[in-house]
Amino acid sequence: MITTIGFDADDTLWQNEAYFRLTQERFADLLRDHADPHRLHERLLAAERRNIGAYGFGVKGFTLSMIETAIEVTEGRVPATVISEILGAGRAMLDHPVEILPHAREAVEALADDFRLVLITKGDLLHQERKLAQSGLGDFFDAVEIVSDKTPATYRQVFARHGTGAAESLMAGNSLKSDVIPAIEAGGYGVYVPHGLTWDLEAADEPADHPRYVNLPDLGGLPALVRRLAVTP
Structure with a gap:
């Protein structure tokens, strides 16, 4: 769930x-x-x-x-x-002005009414807050966590604080190392949305055989995936 x-x-x-x-x-x-x-x-x-x-x-x-x-x-x-x-x-x-990626706004809007949405990002606090404000997406999120690193412990704490625990959570992002693998190790789902350009320090192997791993070509398929997982026993 x-x-x-x-x-x-x-x-x-x-x-x-x-x-x-x-x-x-x-x-x-x-x-x-x-x-x-x-x-x-x-x-x-x-x-x-x-x-x-x-x-x-x-x-x-x-x-x-x-x-x-x-x-x-x-x-x-x-x-x-x-x-x-x-x-x-x-x-x-x-x-630099914020450039929203394709399908991002539609995916966030489609999920905001039925699920708790949490923005979980690394980086400089002031810069990330500024980008979120410029993006126009801030109102769709129930919480924003700007963290020093993304580890399994980070995800367990964030999803316990803002949700019903990591086991009932899903993390979507473009980094296998930071967004996907530690979220899975915390007990949640990890959805890999490749970007095409990835920082060398974020490289990692896909956990392709893990039952809680999903690879999507873009965020356009995320709402349907989430709704399918949300009703799967």
């Missing part, structure tokens, strides 16, 4: 990773004289990985990791103008 539905935000309800990719391309152009793009990407990814514990997820941590990488690859000689360009790119990402 399903009573509560969790939605991821970035790259599930609205566009996100595409802006990171464009900024990385700009970053590579700025430092082309110091590192080839592939090597620079590896260095940036390593910086992001080791900085997550300190900076968390989101644009601000990404911007700081770019600056750190620029200092490393130039051996401390990165021009102030390049640092300024990186900071400007980060601000542009924070200010």
Whole structure:
């Protein structure tokens, strides 16, 4: 039985990773004289990985990791103008208009009357609150949880606080690592909605044989799936 539905935000309800990719391309152009793009990407990814514990997820941590990488690859000689360009790119990402993904609004609207909806997302608190407000979807959600990480314990706590427990919940998102697998491990359903662009640190294998795992091509099929599961003994 399903009573509560969790939605991821970035790259599930609205566009996100595409802006990171464009900024990385700009970053590579700025430092082309110091590192080839592939090597620079590896260095940036390593910086992001080791900085997550300190900076968390989101644009601000990404911007700081770019600056750190620029200092490393130039051996401390990165021009102030390049640092300024990186900071400007980060601000542009924070200010970018929200672009709702196809079928997202329709899916949320279709489910809001009959189920508890909870937005569960990682990232910077102020930025995620701003994107939710700009999206126009905020009124459909019964609760919003902006968390530091998504683990089985996170989902158990969120669905106990805002629903009837993880066993009667479903989490829909574009990340197998963050949205699907830990929700299943918590006892709920995990619905994978591929986006096409996925951050390297979110890569994971599909739990294809798990009875509570579902792969949907887009959110358009979510209302029918939820209603089917909600009445399945």
